[in-house]
Every structure is written in C-alpha cells, then in structure tokens.
Amino acid sequence: MTAGVQRVADALPEDEVLELVRRCRAADGGMPLVTEPWFLRGRWFAPGTVTFEVRDGGALIGAAAVRPSPGGPMITGLVDPAFRGRGWGSSLLDAALAAAADLRSTGLAVDASGVADPADAGLEGSPAPLSVAGSDVMEPAVAGSDAVEPAVAGSDVVEPAVAGSEVTAPSVVGSEAAAPVTVECEGFTAGAAELFAGRGLTQVFGEDVMRIKLAAGDHFEAGWPDGAALVEWSAATAERFHAVYAASFRDRPGFPDPTAEEWIEENTEDDDFRPEWSIMVTLPGHGDVGFVTAADGWIVQVGVVPAVRGTGLGGALIRESLRRMAAAGASEAWLTVNVNNPSAAGLYRRLGFDDMGQRARYR
Structure with missing residues (x-):
C-alpha cells in the first residue's frame, strides 16, 4: 500500500535517493552527473534542505527537495517511472512549493551567503563545478545562442505523466519583491512541461544532452x-x-x-x-x-x-x-546545447552525437 506524501524529519537515505535517480534517468535520459555523490548531496542534502517522500511498501517511489540558494528556493523532484500517472508528482510539487514559500518567508531562501549555513557556501554540487563539467557547450556560428545557466542543477522530473492542474501558486512563483522559486528538471519530458505550466511556472532554460561513443x-x-x-x-x-x-x-x-x-x-x-x-x-x-x-x-x-x-x-x-x-x-564524450540553438544541435548530430535527453529549469 502506498502512503501519501510525507515530510522527512531528518534526511532521506542517500542510497535510496541514488537508486531512485538511476531508475528515473534510465527512463528519461539526461546527464550522467546526476548519479555522482557530489551532485546528489548538493541537491538533496545541502544545509537547510526540506525533503518529502512517497513510499510503497517501504520502498521509496517518489521524493522532492527544497533547498535555499542565493536566487531563491530550488526544487528538485523524482517519481519512479513505474508509479507515474497516479498524481504523486503533482502532490510532491505542491508540497515543495508550499515549503519554498516558507523558506522565503523566513529569509533563508535569499540569505546573502547563498545557503542556510554560510560555512557551506562552497558546497559540492553548487553551480561552479557544472560550469566546467559540460553545461557550457556552445556553437558560436549561431549568433547570440546558447545562453547557458550553469546553476541549472537538480534531479529528474516531477511526475511527467500528470497533466496540468487548476492549482496555481502565484504567491510562490516570485516577484520583484521576493526571490523566485525555481524547479529543476534533469530528465525533462513534455508531461513535465504540462505539470509545471499548470502550477503557473514558466520555462526559463532548456538544454539538449548529447553523447558520442569513442x-x-x-x-x-x-x-x-x-x-x-x-x-x-x-x-x-x-x-x-x-x-x-x-x-x-x-x-x-x-x-x-x-x-x-x-x-x-x-x-x-x-x-x-x-x-x-x-x-x-x-x-x-x-x-x-x-x-x-x-x-x-x-x-x-x-x-x-x-x-x-x-x-x-x-x-x-x-x-x-x-x-x-x-x-x-x-570511451565517450558528452555535451549540452541550448534548446533555442537547433543549428548547433544539428552540427553535433552530424559529428556523431546522439540525443540523450533534456534538462530544464522553470520559475
């Protein structure tokens, strides 16, 4: 029997999060970095992070995390591919949006240090490593393209099977007076786009992930x-x-x-x-x-x-x-290219790169 969305009192077991990430990546694609320990810890175990879980018979089948950042709360979500289409993603997203609003109201989400604990401002998994690890690939032959934001980090899709909802959260999505809430998605699908749009979120970033075997x-x-x-x-x-x-x-x-x-x-x-x-x-x-x-x-x-x-x-x-x-x-090489740069993506495909999924960021 599957229980409802529960807030985690302490922290999710890292090994269970890793296995959930692996199952989602196998279904949705994306970058191999999402299974790296530094990446997982940066998104799920950073200081001040609030996490939620869904379990079926004790097994972790869905999770969401909300962490503080200099630009506002960052939300990451996962639903096991075998349990999609049952509303768990939308329930997790709603819980995460509410927690993000709480973070903003306490001031933690926009703390000048960037995280709840200033001592951890250089935490593994922050934007800096990603800017060197494949999130900045550009084809300059296409003028003005590929405005990459290395801070787009996170883990997998929040319930791609759930269509848009009538529930919106305008007080959470941010304004000039408060830092916005960002939803990160490493295994992006059309269903995820529907869900995010149904919550009043707007896509601000997207990349194609590509790989070539060597x-x-x-x-x-x-x-x-x-x-x-x-x-x-x-x-x-x-x-x-x-x-x-x-x-x-x-x-x-x-x-x-x-x-x-x-x-x-x-x-x-x-x-x-x-x-x-x-x-x-x-x-x-x-x-x-x-x-x-x-x-x-x-x-x-x-x-x-x-x-x-x-x-x-x-x-x-x-x-x-x-x-x-x-x-x-x-044995292989990876790159990412902005979705608004189809000419560059076409070049990479002609060079032998294969599409391995998409990643996105919504606010």
Whole structure:
C-alpha cells in the first residue's frame, strides 16, 4: 500500500535517493552527473534542505527537495517511472512549493551567503563545478545562442505523466519583491512541461544532452583551413584562450564577461579539466580565431570569433578534441546545447552525437 506524501524529519537515505535517480534517468535520459555523490548531496542534502517522500511498501517511489540558494528556493523532484500517472508528482510539487514559500518567508531562501549555513557556501554540487563539467557547450556560428545557466542543477522530473492542474501558486512563483522559486528538471519530458505550466511556472532554460561513443581507433578528420596552426592550453597560453572566448561570445545576449583570471580559474580548478584536449586555432591574417575546452568525458565550451564564423572551424575544433580523447582511451564524450540553438544541435548530430535527453529549469 502506498502512503501519501510525507515530510522527512531528518534526511532521506542517500542510497535510496541514488537508486531512485538511476531508475528515473534510465527512463528519461539526461546527464550522467546526476548519479555522482557530489551532485546528489548538493541537491538533496545541502544545509537547510526540506525533503518529502512517497513510499510503497517501504520502498521509496517518489521524493522532492527544497533547498535555499542565493536566487531563491530550488526544487528538485523524482517519481519512479513505474508509479507515474497516479498524481504523486503533482502532490510532491505542491508540497515543495508550499515549503519554498516558507523558506522565503523566513529569509533563508535569499540569505546573502547563498545557503542556510554560510560555512557551506562552497558546497559540492553548487553551480561552479557544472560550469566546467559540460553545461557550457556552445556553437558560436549561431549568433547570440546558447545562453547557458550553469546553476541549472537538480534531479529528474516531477511526475511527467500528470497533466496540468487548476492549482496555481502565484504567491510562490516570485516577484520583484521576493526571490523566485525555481524547479529543476534533469530528465525533462513534455508531461513535465504540462505539470509545471499548470502550477503557473514558466520555462526559463532548456538544454539538449548529447553523447558520442569513442574508441581508440577512431579517426576524426578535422579539415583545417590552409595555414591553420593549433595551440594547446597551458599557463602561457591561457590568457589567449580567454581573449578568443570573449571575442566569440561578447555579442551573445547576457554575456557574463568574466575577467581572464576568473575564466581561467573556472576551467583549471576542476580536477577533470584536460589542457591537452583543449586547443586554440590561429589563421594567417586573423590570429587566434577559435577554441575548444574539454574535461574528462566532456566537450565543455567551443567558440569562434565572428570574422570567421561559417567556415567549419567549430566542427573542426570539436573533431580534433574528440580525436585526442579517443587516442587517450576515452570511451565517450558528452555535451549540452541550448534548446533555442537547433543549428548547433544539428552540427553535433552530424559529428556523431546522439540525443540523450533534456534538462530544464522553470520559475
């Protein structure tokens, strides 16, 4: 017999949350990072997090978490694929929205430290690791595309089988006077979109998740233009990479314009960053014109300056990075691309990437 939605007094068992995430990802797709311990702990076990559960015969079949963040409460939800269509997702979402309203009323959701306990502001699973781990892949040949928000983190879909509801929560969804409530979804489906819209939530972010399988013998012909020269990432060349990054994306709406020091640190502070797979291309008469950065298992970021867009350099940079990954024994590479950038997604598919799901963010 299935009990109703219950608020968890202490914390959900991490092993049960992990198994629920795995079952949802198997059904909905998404990034492999969602099963990493740091990712789970950041979304389900951060200081100040409120959690809810649904159990069937003692087994965890649904859960939701509401955690404080600098931009307002963040909601994550999961329903076991075998138990969808029974209203558990909508019940969990309603409970989470009410808890988010409580967080805002106490001030925890918008605490200047970003979390309930200022000592934990650097908690694993915060936006910083994601910005280097595959959530910033862009195809600059499409101008103004891929305004990625690395803070889109979280776990899986909240009841994709439940259609929209007449219940709305305008006092929870946020305004100029209060931080908004954000629902994160790592295994996004059309049913999830219906449910979120039925609660008065609006989509503010979406990405396609893609993967390519690699083998040691794979040969990727880059197809460089005449006179092209390649430069690897190093301490001596990192600032040149940043200059190409800025030139490539400065015309993108919402460009964050980090300093060279900030951007270089964002890349190199990740233990998985691979400088030997991160390369820049120089052309006669143009200088440095494009770059790709990579980490273990990820194409992180690709950029080409406006003057040479449409020449195939973006694809060549990706192929060269993939070639180096394969030669080093990597078995796969992942990337994400904004859903409003179909041209970039088309390029990645032509390069051999397969669609592995979507992720989204609603407010």
